[in-house]
Amino acid sequence: MRLEDHPIVKFKRGKEVTIYFNGKPVKAYEGETVASALYAAGIRTFSRSFRFHRPRGFFCAIGKCSSCLMEVDGIPNIRVCKVYVRDGMRIKTQNSFPNADSDLLGFLDSIIDRFYPHGSHYKKFNRPRILREFVTKQIRGFAGAGDPPKKVFEGNASYEKIETDLAVIGGGPAGMSAAIFAARAGAKVILMDENPFLGGQLVKQTHRFFGSGRHRAGTRGIRIAEILADEIKELKNIDVRYETKVFGIYNGVVGAVERDKKLLEILPKKIVVATGAYERTLVFENNDLPGVYGAGGVQTLMNVFGIKPGNVGLIVGSGNVGLILTYQLMQAGIKVAAIVEAMPRIGGYFVHAAKVRRLGVPIYTGYTIQRAIGKKKVEAAEIVKLDEKWCAVKGTEKRIDCDFICIAIGLSPTHELLYQAGCKMRFIPELGGLVPLRNRYGETTVEGVYVAGDVAGIEEATAAMMEGRIAGIDAAIKIGYGGDEALKVREEVVRDLKEFREGPFGERIVSGLKKVSIEELQEAEA
Amino acid sequence: MSYLVRGYLEEDELPPKPSKERLEERAVAYIECPQEIPCSPCIESCKYDAIRMENINAPPEMDYEKCNGCMQCIRVCPGLAIFMLRLKDGKGYVTLAHEFLPWPKKGQEVVLLNRKGEEVGKGKVTWVLPPERNDQTSLVRVEIDPDLIFDVRAIRIIEEGE
Numbered sequence: 160m161r162l163e164d165h166p167i168v169k170f171k172r173g174k175e176v177t178i179y180f181n182g183k184p185v186k187a188y189e190g191e192t193v194a195s196a197l198y199a200a201g202i203r204t205f206s207r208s209f210r211f212h213r214p215r216g217f218f219c220a221i222g223k224c225s226s227c228l229m230e231v232d233g234i235p236n237i238r239v240c241k242v243y244v245r246d247g248m249r250i251k252t253q254n255s256f257p258n259a260d261s262d263l264l265g266f267l268d269s270i271i272d273r274f275y276p277h278g279s280h281y282k283k284f285n286r287p288r289i290l291r292e293f294v295t296k297q298i299r300g301f302a303g304a305g306d307p308p309k310k311v312f313e314g315n316a317s318y319e320k321i322e323t324d325l326a327v328i329g330g331g332p333a334g335m336s337a338a339i340f341a342a343r344a345g346a347k348v349i350l351m352d353e354n355p356f357l358g359g360q361l362v363k364q365t366h367r368f369f370g371s372g373r374h375r376a377g378t379r380g381i382r383i384a385e386i387l388a389d390e391i392k393e394l395k396n397i398d399v400r401y402e403t404k405v406f407g408i409y410n411g412v413v414g415a416v417e418r419d420k421k422l423l424e425i426l427p428k429k430i431v432v433a434t435g436a437y438e439r440t441l442v443f444e445n446n447d448l449p450g451v452y453g454a455g456g457v458q459t460l461m462n463v464f465g466i467k468p469g470n471v472g473l474i475v476g477s478g479n480v481g482l483i484l485t486y487q488l489m490q491a492g493i494k495v496a497a498i499v500e501a502m503p504r505i506g507g508y509f510v511h512a513a514k515v516r517r518l519g520v521p522i523y524t525g526y527t528i529q530r531a532i533g534k535k536k537v538e539a540a541e542i543v544k545l546d547e548k549w550c551a552v553k554g555t556e557k558r559i560d561c562d563f564i565c566i567a568i569g570l571s572p573t574h575e576l577l578y579q580a581g582c583k584m585r586f587i588p589e590l591g592g593l594v595p596l597r598n599r600y601g602e603t604t605v606e607g608v609y610v611a612g613d614v615a616g617i618e619e620a621t622a623a624m625m626e627g628r629i630a631g632i633d634a635a636i637k638i639g640y641g642g643d644e645a646l647k648v649r650e651e652v653v654r655d656l657k658e659f660r661e662g663p664f665g666e667r668i669v670s671g672l673k674k675v676s677i678e679e680l681q682e683a684e685a
Numbered sequence: 686m687s688y689l690v691r692g693y694l695e696e697d698e699l700p701p702k703p704s705k706e707r708l709e710e711r712a713v714a715y716i717e718c719p720q721e722i723p724c725s726p727c728i729e730s731c732k733y734d735a736i737r738m739e740n741i742n743a744p745p746e747m748d749y750e751k752c753n754g755c756m757q758c759i760r761v762c763p764g765l766a767i768f769m770l771r772l773k774d775g776k777g778y779v780t781l782a783h784e785f786l787p788w789p790k791k792g793q794e795v796v797l798l799n800r801k802g803e804e805v806g807k808g809k810v811t812w813v814l815p816p817e818r819n820d821q822t823s824l825v826r827v828e829i830d831p832d833l834i835f836d837v838r839a840i841r842i843i844e845e846g847e
């Protein structure tokens with residue numbers, strides 16, 4: 160299942176290592192995550208659902224969905240899509256007997272609701288107390304999330320206190336641009352990302368980007384990530400911390416864990432939150448069947464790790480992500496059976512649709528997926544036509560044979576840190592979900608905390624880079640760096656961004672932004 | 686906007702075509718990018734002022750007289766929406782961007798596909814810009830029936846034994 164040849168990407172694989180999955184040796188290469196190595200070895204069931212013991216595969220591949228939780232070297236509930244393989248690593252599936260693939264408790268899925276419907280644990284077997292305690296213990300054995308660790312942590316943990324001008328959280332295009340522009344103005348910056356590399360979503364975008372040449376359109380996403388990473392290397396006042404997860408912002412103090420071992424207490428003068436977004440899922444029968452994946456998850460597997468997600472795919476959603484993913488799958492030699500789109504017309508750019516249409520991929524507009532078919536993994540999908548009221552039209556069902564389904568219906572901002580930091584938030588459908596109020600430079604209602612990129616509202620990389628630049632420069636200016644030149648650059652980028660959003664694709668964004676713009680809200684009040 | 690339902694342009698939605706005389710003179714860029722999208726690498730790459738675009742969201746418009754066939758635009762267009770067209774000695778030529786394995790080779794016979802992915806005939810590859818010379822976007826010129834230059838928009842490599 161590993162790709163050897165690819166028209167765009169050259170996959171560099173590390174040293175061969177052996178990991179043990181439920182006791183069996185599995186071949187892997189250094190640099191691969193546990194999830195991708197298991198996938199390449201043909202393993203499809205990664206976990207069992209909490210209550211019904213339904214089989215679950217990976218979904219997001221970026222640590223956001225929890226459907227890949229396993230026990231790693233004795234520690235339960237590890238997201239194996241975020242853990243890199245090491246020789247001799249022992250991985251076990253949890254909450255199943257004897258293992259997730261052939262879980263005997265799987266029968267619960269078909270009967271549990273009959274005997275023990277939702278809410279039963281409040282009503283049944285409550286008295287006497289001894290019975291309740293006994294039954295609760297049994298149930299916890301059936302349902303649950305892994306066994307507690309058998310040993311205590313024995314490694315060396317350490318602590319570091321860092322004083323700096325600017326802390327940037329997230330190393331995607333927005334965070335990288337913020338760091339570069341603040342550092343160029345003279346600020347001292349710490350840039351943190353939970354991955355062992357910078358680039359965020361860009362590392363899986365093998366296609367040439369849209370936008371203006373000045374913001375690197377016409378260049379492949381993967382190259383943009385390299386260019387920005389090189390610029391960062393040049394700037395000695397940026398301290399990059401890889402594999403560093405930020406877990407909270409407490410009155411301006413940023414808390415993070417570096418490489419699972421070191422606690423960081425960061426005292427910055429300003430903060431830019433650029434944590435990106437995660438994928439949404441869709442409601443349909445069997446949408447949790449292994450083989451139903453997020454579009455970004457498939458891109459990660461295929462374009463970052465060079466592993467084929469399957470042989471024939473069905474794409475749900477014809478936005479740019481769905482269209483581009485279709486093209487990328489075909490570049491990897493994978494067939495795409497069809498693209499389905501619930502709206503009466505294609506959602507993404509026409510030129511992206513034309514690219515795959517001329518290679519013979521059918522696009523069903525006005526259709527949706529009704530169910531995934533298969534016992535332990537996807538074998539086919541059933542799609543159906545929708546009428547004007549978005550109701551399925553009986554008799555229009557079509558079966559599409561495929562071995563995986565990609566959900567490409569959009570993203571939601573990774574907003575948790577902002578919310579926790581106390582920023583005033585609003586749910587704005589045009590921007591993809593819960594987002595913070597901000598002024599024209601991206602500063603939120605919490606002084607000194609900025610937002611940039613997809614977490615400020617789902618858009619795309621060009622806008623993310625511009626927002627990052629604006630936030631980075633503005634933070635530097637407010638700290639006292641940059642002078643007139645910085646002011647000039649800031650206004651230039653603000654203008655470019657405005658022009659960029661002036662077309663029909665920007666309309667939705669602009670109308671969403673109005674609802675969270677601190678200036679507009681103040682004006683409305685006055 | 687019905688091309689947005691289908692995913693391809695119909696004859697009546699095509700941009701204005703260059704004249705037969707113009708096509709016989711030298712190769713010309715033909716841009717199939719009708720929608721307003723925030724994109725502008727084509728105009729930024731053209732040194733001959735042959736592409737017009739009022740702002741970054743406006744669709745590009747060609748001035749066929751100014752285009753000198755330099756192919757800068759087709760190298761960078763992220764929409765793979767630009768095709769170089771040419772008529773010469775009773776033959777038609779289409780140059781298109783190609784990003785699939787196996788890479789086409791000069792002299793090879795290939796299957797021709799139209800905008801809907803239907804096979805419309807066969808053609809011969811007469812020139813290739815190797816992918817490594819253009820960050821993995823190869824340019825491929827095919828010699829085809831002259832009546833098909835406004836139809837052929839992709840190629841498929843013939844597999845062994847086919």
Ligand SMILES: Cc1cc2nc3c(=O)[nH]c(=O)nc-3n(C[C@H](O)[C@H](O)[C@H](O)COP(=O)(O)OP(=O)(O)OC[C@H]3O[C@@H](n4cnc5c(N)ncnc54)[C@H](O)[C@@H]3O)c2cc1C
Binds near residue numbers: 367403573
């Ligand atoms: C299929 C597809 C095609 C696309 N095509 C285009 C295109 O043609 N043109 C275009 O302009 N855009 C395109 N985009 C969109 C573009 O990739 C995104 O808009 C852009 O990457 C957003 O940048 P960002 O920096 O906001 O977030 P991301 O790139 O998502 O980066 C966020 C980073 O933050 C890190 N992070 C999150 N939380 C934490 C934490 N707590 N601690 C530490 N680190 C954290 C993550 O690991 C990640 O690296 C496409 C997207 C997809 C999925």
Ligand code: SF4
Binds near residue numbers: 714732751753
């Ligand atoms: S081929 Fe050259 S001259 Fe013609 S439009 Fe493209 S870039 Fe301009």
Ligand code: SF4
Binds near residue numbers: 745761
């Ligand atoms: S570069 Fe290509 S996709 Fe972009 S506007 Fe020009 S023709 Fe359209």
Ligand code: FES
Binds near residue numbers: 224228238241
């Ligand atoms: S958290 Fe690992 S696949 Fe989503």
